[in-house]
Amino acid sequence: MFNIILFGPPGSGKGTQSEKLIVKYGLKHLSTGDLLRHEISRQTPLGLEAEAFIDLGQLVPDSVVINMISAALDEHRGIKGFLFDGFPRTTEQAKALDDLLLQKNESIALFISLEVSKEELVKRLLNRGLTSGRSDDINQEIINARIEEYKNKTSAVADYYRPFNKVVSVKGEGSIEEIFSSLCIAIDKKLSGQDI
Ligand code: AMP
Numbered sequence: 001m002f003n004i005i006l007f008g009p010p011g012s013g014k015g016t017q018s019e020k021l022i023v024k025y026g027l028k029h030l031s032t033g034d035l036l037r038h039e040i041s042r043q044t045p046l047g048l049e050a051e052a053f054i055d056l057g058q059l060v061p062d063s064v065v066i067n068m069i070s071a072a073l074d075e076h077r078g079i080k081g082f083l084f085d086g087f088p089r090t091t092e093q094a095k096a097l098d099d100l101l102l103q104k105n106e107s108i109a110l111f112i113s114l115e116v117s118k119e120e121l122v123k124r125l126l127n128r129g130l131t132s133g134r135s136d137d138i139n140q141e142i143i144n145a146r147i148e149e150y151k152n153k154t155s156a157v158a159d160y161y162r163p164f165n166k167v168v169s170v171k172g173e174g175s176i177e178e179i180f181s182s183l184c185i186a187i188d189k190k191l192s193g194q195d196i
Contacts, residue, residue, distance in 0.1 A: 001079070001106050002027070003081045003082045003084070003101065003110075004108070006018055006083060006112050006183075007112060007113045007157065007158060008115070008116065009150040011116065011120075011122070011125040011128070013114055013124075013172050014085045015033075015034075016176060017114070017176075024184065028076050028079050029082075030072050030083065031085040031086050032060075032089075037134075039068075057141075057143070057144070057146040057149065059153060062096070065087060066092075066093060066097075069096075073100055089157065090157065091156055091160050094160045094161070110187065112186055112187075113158055113168070114170055114172035114179075116173055117173070
């Protein structure tokens with residue numbers, strides 16, 4: 001399997017680029033944000049628990065998302081690989097993912113970090129809020145809280161993967177096609193066995 005983590009702050013384009021990457025590389029898209037929103041729309045106990053955190057722009061507890069990912073890994077077998085989007089968001093989640101993959105003799109091949117300035121992130125999120133129907137995209141205070149969570153808890157996840165020579169940074173500003181092309185270059189390099 002070829003498993004990729006697409007990493008970056010809220011609004012960095014992970015979702016948009018994931019949609020294109022899964023088509024090109026035949027991967028299964030696993031977005032914890034999408035999975036949580038699905039639970040919320042069905043008003044499940046998990047969804048109701050998660051909603052309170054999401055509405056404040058805070059991370060949902062590790063145990064909730066780890067269990068969700070564990071179930072998703074079991075559900076999709078015999079596939080080319082997973083594209084993780086919005087997960088892991090803490091070092092605990094990264095360790096848990098490594099353990100879950102190891103149990104299946106699998107690992108992360110590549111960790112791609114999308115780099116976008118804070119001004120651009122806020123602009124994109126507010127703009128997305130006009131059409132996404134996501135309550136956490138509309139309010140500037142919640143957007144700031146999400147970016148703070150990223151700085152305080154999530155950005156360190158890149159350091160967790162760095163010693164394994166799996167981390168590559170890609171400029172997340174420019175046109176969707178330009179960014180997609182940079183991502184493909186990084187992935188193709190790894191797929192062909194070259195050093196990243
Ligand atoms: P996203 O769609 O990835 O921007 O996620 C929306 C919200 O869902 C986040 O602001 C968090 O509250 C929650 N969330 C998504 N993924 C995770 C995760 N891996 N760990 C904790 N909370 C998450």
